[in-house]
Amino acid sequence: MKTTTNFKAAIILSVMASIMVACSSNKKPIATDTATEVAGSEVDFKIEKSGAQLWGEVCNRCHIAPSPADYNDTDWETISLHMRVRANLTEEEITKIESFLKSAN
Amino acid sequence: MTLIILGLGSSALAQTYNTFEPSKTQFMLRGYGHTGFEYLDTGGEQESTFLGATFAPIFLYKHSDKLMFEAELEFELEGNELKTGLEYADVMYVLNKHMTVRAGKFLLPFGTFMERLHPAWINRLPSRPLGFGHDGIAPASDIGVELRGAFDLGGPKLNYAVYVTNGPRIKDGSEEPEEAGMLDFGYYEDVNLAKALGGRIGLLPLSDSSMEWGISAYMTNSTGAEDSDYKDVGAFLWALxxxxxxxxxxxxxxxxxxxxxxxxxxxxxxxYEIEDGISEPYSFDNQSSSFYTQLSYRPIMSGSDFMKQLEFVGRYSDFNAPEGAEWEEKSTQYAFGLNYWLSWRSVVKFSYQTTKMEGGHDSDGTTRTNGLFVHWAIGF
Known part of the structure; x- marks a missing residue:
C-alpha cells in the first residue's frame, strides 16, 4: 500500500515540478490593459500592474473584491497584513492593493 | 479672560483631535455570520427547520507592520445547545518579503477549501463538499508552527507553506467502535512524540493570476498514543x-x-468489534478519497442591475471511505444554487442538493437525501 501511495505522490510531485519549471521562465507579460504602467527606468522592459488591477485579479480569486469605501486607511493596513498571510500573497501584490484601497476609499 | 478661554479651548480641541490619530498598534473586529432554513427528505423521512444563527468573530491585533495576532471564535446553536469553538488563534511575523512564520492554532493549507473558501460568506453554496468537515478526511486546522510565503516569477507566481503540528489521533474503536480507523483531526492534544509534517505549493502560471494549481501533502509516522498498539500506525495524505x-x-x-x-x-x-460479548479482530485497507468541483457564474456585465447581483452555481462531490471499515461509505452529491449578492460580502443563497450514500455508519443500504436550503450570510 505504501509503495502505491509513494508512487502516486512521486508522479504528482513530478508533474507539478515540470509545470513549475515550465512556467518559471523569464517570459514577460504582455501589456493588454490600459491600467498598467511601464517601469521605463529598467533596462529589462517589464510591465508593472497597478493596485487597482491587482485588486480586481487577486481578491476575486476567493471572494468578491471589497469596496474600498468600506474601511478607513488604518483598517485597510490591518486587513492587508491579515490577507497577505491568509491568501499567501506576494509583498508587491499586497502593497499595491493596500495603496489602491487607501487612495480610493 | 477671553483669550485664556480660547487658548484652553484650542488646547482641548488639539488633544481631542490627537485622539483620532492612528495608534501604532491597531485592533480590529471582523468576522461573519449566517442563518437560514433547510428542508431535508431522507428516504421518505422529512424534516424542516430554521437554523440558529452562526456567529464567527475574528479578532485582528496588528502590533506592527510585521507582527500580528489573529483569532476566530465560533458560536453556533446545535439543537438546544450553544456550541463554541476556536477556529484559529495564531501569532505571525513577517521575516522577509518571501517568508512569514506563524505559530499557534492555524488553518492548514491542505488544498484550499478549508483555508480559504469555507467561510459562509465566501462559500458559494450553503453546504460543504463531501469529505470536508465532521468525519471528513481533509485536515482543517491544528496546533504548531508554519513558514509560508510567495514569489513573483516575472509573471507567474509561486506560493508555499510548510508546517509542523501535533497531528491527528487515530480512533481505535474503544469509544466509538463504528469509527475505528478514522483519523480524528479535531483532537488537538498531542498523544505521542511524533509530529505531523505538511505543506502546500501553489502555482499561478498565468500573468493575470486567474489560475492556480496546488499540491499538498501531510504525513505523520504515528497516530496512536505512545503506549498503545496504534503507536506505529502512520498516515500519508495528499491533495490537488x-x-x-x-x-x-x-x-x-x-x-x-x-x-x-x-x-x-x-x-x-x-x-476489534464486539459481537455477542466476544471481541473479534478485523482489519481493512485504510484508504479514503474525496473530490469536488464547482462552477459558478456571475453576469456582472449584464445590462440589468438585478442580473448583475445574481450568481449561478453547480457542484459535484464524492467521498469514498475504506471497504471493510465500519464506516465504509460511497457517496456522491450534486448541488445547484442561485445566489443574490446584496453587497460584496452579503449573500442570500437558494440551493437544491441531492446526495446518494451507500453504506455509512451502521447502514448497509443506499440512502438518498434531497435538500432545499435558503441561507443568508454576511461578512463584516
Missing part, C-alpha cells in the same frame, strides 16, 4: 487543488471554477 477565476467578455460575466481531490492513506492495523 485548482482555481480558475476569469472575467470573460463574451459571457458577460465572471466564471469561477474550483476543484480539490483529497487522498488519505492510513497504515493497516487491527481493530
Amino acid at each position: 487543488d485548482l482555481s480558475y477565476v476569469k472575467s470573460i467578455t463574451p459571457l458577460q460575466g465572471v466564471v469561477d471554477i474550483k476543484a480539490q481531490y483529497n487522498s488519505s492513506n492510513v497504515d493497516t492495523a487491527t481493530y
Whole structure:
C-alpha cells in the first residue's frame, strides 16, 4: 500500500515540478490593459500592474473584491497584513492593493 | 479672560483631535455570520427547520507592520445547545518579503477549501463538499508552527507553506467502535512524540493570476498514543487543488471554477468489534478519497442591475471511505444554487442538493437525501 501511495505522490510531485519549471521562465507579460504602467527606468522592459488591477485579479480569486469605501486607511493596513498571510500573497501584490484601497476609499 | 478661554479651548480641541490619530498598534473586529432554513427528505423521512444563527468573530491585533495576532471564535446553536469553538488563534511575523512564520492554532493549507473558501460568506453554496468537515478526511486546522510565503516569477507566481503540528489521533474503536480507523483531526492534544509534517505549493502560471494549481501533502509516522498498539500506525495524505477565476467578455460575466481531490492513506492495523460479548479482530485497507468541483457564474456585465447581483452555481462531490471499515461509505452529491449578492460580502443563497450514500455508519443500504436550503450570510 505504501509503495502505491509513494508512487502516486512521486508522479504528482513530478508533474507539478515540470509545470513549475515550465512556467518559471523569464517570459514577460504582455501589456493588454490600459491600467498598467511601464517601469521605463529598467533596462529589462517589464510591465508593472497597478493596485487597482491587482485588486480586481487577486481578491476575486476567493471572494468578491471589497469596496474600498468600506474601511478607513488604518483598517485597510490591518486587513492587508491579515490577507497577505491568509491568501499567501506576494509583498508587491499586497502593497499595491493596500495603496489602491487607501487612495480610493 | 477671553483669550485664556480660547487658548484652553484650542488646547482641548488639539488633544481631542490627537485622539483620532492612528495608534501604532491597531485592533480590529471582523468576522461573519449566517442563518437560514433547510428542508431535508431522507428516504421518505422529512424534516424542516430554521437554523440558529452562526456567529464567527475574528479578532485582528496588528502590533506592527510585521507582527500580528489573529483569532476566530465560533458560536453556533446545535439543537438546544450553544456550541463554541476556536477556529484559529495564531501569532505571525513577517521575516522577509518571501517568508512569514506563524505559530499557534492555524488553518492548514491542505488544498484550499478549508483555508480559504469555507467561510459562509465566501462559500458559494450553503453546504460543504463531501469529505470536508465532521468525519471528513481533509485536515482543517491544528496546533504548531508554519513558514509560508510567495514569489513573483516575472509573471507567474509561486506560493508555499510548510508546517509542523501535533497531528491527528487515530480512533481505535474503544469509544466509538463504528469509527475505528478514522483519523480524528479535531483532537488537538498531542498523544505521542511524533509530529505531523505538511505543506502546500501553489502555482499561478498565468500573468493575470486567474489560475492556480496546488499540491499538498501531510504525513505523520504515528497516530496512536505512545503506549498503545496504534503507536506505529502512520498516515500519508495528499491533495490537488485548482482555481480558475476569469472575467470573460463574451459571457458577460465572471466564471469561477474550483476543484480539490483529497487522498488519505492510513497504515493497516487491527481493530476489534464486539459481537455477542466476544471481541473479534478485523482489519481493512485504510484508504479514503474525496473530490469536488464547482462552477459558478456571475453576469456582472449584464445590462440589468438585478442580473448583475445574481450568481449561478453547480457542484459535484464524492467521498469514498475504506471497504471493510465500519464506516465504509460511497457517496456522491450534486448541488445547484442561485445566489443574490446584496453587497460584496452579503449573500442570500437558494440551493437544491441531492446526495446518494451507500453504506455509512451502521447502514448497509443506499440512502438518498434531497435538500432545499435558503441561507443568508454576511461578512463584516
